[in-house]
Amino acid sequence: MxxxxxxxxxxxxxxxxxxxxxxxxxxxxxxxxxxxxxxxxxxxxxxxxxxxxxxxxxxxxxDRDALVREVVCSVMDRTAAAAELALAESGDAFTALEHFVHAAADERIGALCPMVSDTFDQHHPDLQASRERVERLIEEVMGRAKAAGQLRPDVGVGDLMIAVGQLSRPPAGTDCPRGDRFVHRLLQLFLDGLRAPARSALPGTALSIKELRAS
Known part of the structure; x- marks a missing residue:
């Protein structure tokens, strides 16, 4: 047998x-x-x-779209990892937010905007998954600082991301290494303006991620 x-x-x-x-x-x-x-x-x-x-x-x-999409996803994933590190901090909630913002600027998230809007399908599942993850984590980081009474309540995730994106880009006509010298200085000025209690009333309403995508 x-x-x-x-x-x-x-x-x-x-x-x-x-x-x-x-x-x-x-x-x-x-x-x-x-x-x-x-x-x-x-x-x-x-x-x-x-x-x-x-x-x-x-x-x-x-093709180029596949490479650019991988770059966008990798930057968002690294930004999400920075947000997770901030959430894992056990100390001051606003300090954790500051650490995240500076780390996000180092990832040059401001360079993502033209790539996402101009080069390929924004609804690709890999891109959507990375984007949803990072947005959820940023909301948690900001929410914790608001709950602690340290972050002014009239700012949204969209406000934060626009500011970080713009401030992490070098000025027109300036090479990247030279512009990098000033990024974290300007970010800290911006962060100081986010602290509660607020010194002034902001015009308009807090900008959400949904509104940011539609703008």
């Missing part, structure tokens, strides 16, 4: 470590160059900065 043989184990193919490193280098180089030059930066320039060939870029990302 023939003996039963165990079913063959299914082989799971995992990306090689060097392939993962190449992908990370490509995304990092694309993020830097898109911040510096905009989303239309040539692929060969991105490949050169990443230290890989064009074929390696296209092997990981079949």
């Amino acid at each position: 023939p003996t039963a043989t165990a079913p063959a184990e299914r082989k799971v193919t995992r990306p090689r470590a060097d392939a993962l490193r190449n992908r990370e280098r490509i995304v990092g180089a694309a993020r830097e160059m898109i911040v510096e030059h905009g989303p239309d930066v040539p692929i060969d320039e991105i490949a050169r900065r990443a230290g890989v060939g064009n074929a390696t870029v296209y092997r990981n990302f079949p």
Whole structure:
């Protein structure tokens, strides 16, 4: 009587470590160059900065939209991670908010706006998932500071994100490294204006994320 043989184990193919490193280098180089030059930066320039060939870029990302989308998602995911770190802080809620805002500025989230609006489908599931995650976490960070009576109640997530986005961009005609010198100084001035009690009444109403998307 023939003996039963165990079913063959299914082989799971995992990306090689060097392939993962190449992908990370490509995304990092694309993020830097898109911040510096905009989303239309040539692929060969991105490949050169990443230290890989064009074929390696296209092997990981079949077209420009796929690469830019990965950059946007990676920035939002890193921003979400900064918000999670802020929520994990056990001390002053406004200090945690400050830490998050400065970390978000370092991710250059201000460069995302033209990429999200101009280059590809804003409703791609990967993009939506990253966006919803970061928005939810920012609401939690701000909500905790408001509940502590430290953040003025008349500001919304949209207000915060517009300010961080604008203040983290270098002024027109200024190269990025030179503009970076002033980002955190200006952000701290802005943050001081968010503290409760408020020194003045703001015109209009708090800007929500929903309103920010529609504007």
